[in-house]
Amino acid sequence: MNIVELLLDPLEYGFMVRALAVAVVAAVVCGVLSCWLVLIGWSLMGDAVSHAVLPGVVLAYVVGAPFAIGALIFGLIAVALIGLIRNTSRVKEDAAIGIVFTTLFAFGLVLISVTPSQTDLNHIIFGNLLGVSSSDLLQVAVLGALALGVLLVKRRDLTLFAFDPVHANAIGLSPKRLSALLLGVLALTAVVALQAVGVVLVVAMLIIPGATAYLLTDRFSRMLMIAPAISAACAITGIYISYYLDTASGGMVVMTQGIVFTLVYLFSPSHGVLAKWIVQRRRRSLSAPAGARQSSPELDRSDEALRDRG
Template sequence: MSPLDLLLEPLTYDFMVRALVTIVVASVVCAVLSCWLVLIGWSLMGDAVSHAVLPGVVLAYVVGAPFALGAVVFGVLAVVLIGFVRDTSRVKEDAAIGIVFTSLFALGLVLVSVTPSQTDLNHIVFGNLLGVSGTDLVQIGGLGAVVLTVLLVRRRDLTLYAFDPMHAHAIGISPRRLGALLLGLLALTAVVALQAVGVVLVVAMLIVPGATAYLLTDRFSRMLLIAPSLSAACGVVGLYVSYYADTASGATIVLTQGVVFALVHLFGPQRGVVTTRLTRRRLRTPTP
C-alpha cells in the first residue's frame, strides 16, 4: 500500500471525515486558549473546570437543553465554590480546587450511572470521536467559532491580564471580568473537546499545546500560531495512528501530544534539556 493510499483510505468513511474535522476544530480551539491558561498559571483551574462541567452536561441532556448551557452553569458554579471554600476556611486554593472539582466530577459520574438514556453517556467521560454525528459537528463548529472569535477580539486585553493584571486595572480594564470571561470560554471549550477525548482527557488538550509552544518561543504572538498548529497536527496524526493500530482515538491523540512535548522538552532548539547540555559541553571544550 502506497503512502497516498494510507492517507486516503480512512477518508473513504464518513465517520472518519467527521472525526477528522472534529479533532482539528477541538485541537485548534483548545490550543489557542491553552496559551493564556499556561501564562496565567491556570493549569489546575483548567483541570477543575473541565471535570466540573460533567454534571452540567448530563443534566442538560436530561432536560433537553444545550450541553453548552449546562457546562457554563457548572463551570461558573465550580469557580464560585472554589472561591467560597478558599475565603471562608483555612484551606488553600489548590486544596479547594481539588475538593470542588473531584466532588462535582463524582456527582457527574453518579448522574451518568443513574440517567436512563438510549445514548451511552459514558462517551462524555471517555470521548467518542468516531461517533460524532452531523448535529454534533455543527454544535462543535459553532461553539469553536464563538470561542475563537472572542479570544481574537479580546486578545490584547487578555494578554495584558496574563502578563500584568495590576496594569490592566490601572488603565480601566477589569481583571475580574477578564478572569470571568476566560472561565466562561474555558467551560465552552471543554464542551467542544468532550466529544473528542472525553472529560478525563480534556485537560491535556487545554494545557499541553500551550506548554509545548511556551518552550519553543518567547513571543506570545508566535505561541498563538505554534500551539494550534502543533495541536492540530498531533490530532490528525493521532487519529490516523488509532485507525491503523486499532486503539482508542482520544487517548492516542493525547498521547501523541505528550510525545511531542517530551521531544520539545528534550531536544528543543533553545531550552531543550539535551540541547542545552550539548551546547554547554561544546562551549567548555577547548578549541585545538
C-alpha cells in the same frame, strides 16, 4: 498501499470525516487558549472545569437538552464556587479547586450510575470521537468559533493580564473581569473538547499545546500560532493512527500530543534539555584551565616517555 491511499482511505467514511473536523476544531481552540493558561499558571483550573462539567452533561441528557448547555452551566458554576470558597474562607485557591472539581465530578459519576439510558454515558468520560453526529459537529463548530472569536478580539487585554495584571489595572483594565472572561471561555472550550476526548482527557488538550509552544519560542505572538498548529497536526495524526491500529481515537490524539511535547522537551533548540546540556558542556570547557584545554594524546605520550627515562 502508497501514501496517497493511506491518507484518502479513511476519508471514504463519513464518521471519519466528522471525527477529523471535530478534532481539528477542538484542537485549534484548545491550542490558542492553552497559551494563556500556561502563562498564568491555570493548569489545575483547566482540570477543574473540564471535570466539573460532567453532571451538567448528564442532567442535560435527562431533560433532553443539548449536552453543551448543561456542560457550560456547570462549568460556570464550578468557576463561581471556586471563587466563592477562595474569597470567603481561609481555604487557598488550589484546595478550593480540588474540593469543587472532585465533588462535581463525583456527582456526575453518581448521576451516570442511577440514570437509565439507552446510550453509553461513559462516552462522556472517555470520549466518543468516532460517534460524533452531524448535529454534534455543528454544535462544536459554533461553540468553537465563539470561543476563538472572544480570544482573538480580546487577545491584547488578556495578554497584558497574563504578563502584568498590575499594569493592566493601572491603565484601566479590570483584572477581575478579564479573569472572569477567560474562565468563561475556558468553560466553553471544555465543552468543545468534550466531544473529542471526553472529560478525563480535556485537560491535556488545554495544557500540552501551550506548554509545547512555550518551549519553542520566547514570543507570545508566535506561541499563538505554534500551539494551535501543533495541536491540530497531532489531532489529525492521532486519528489516522487510531484508524490503522484500531485504538481509541481520543486517547491516541492526546498521546500524540504527549509524544511531541516529549520530543520538544528534549530537543528544542533554545529550551530543550539536550540543548542546555550542550551549552553547559561548552561553558565548562571554556572555563577549564588553559593547561587542561591543551591536553592531547601527543602530550600524554611525551609525559609517559619522560617518566620512563626518569
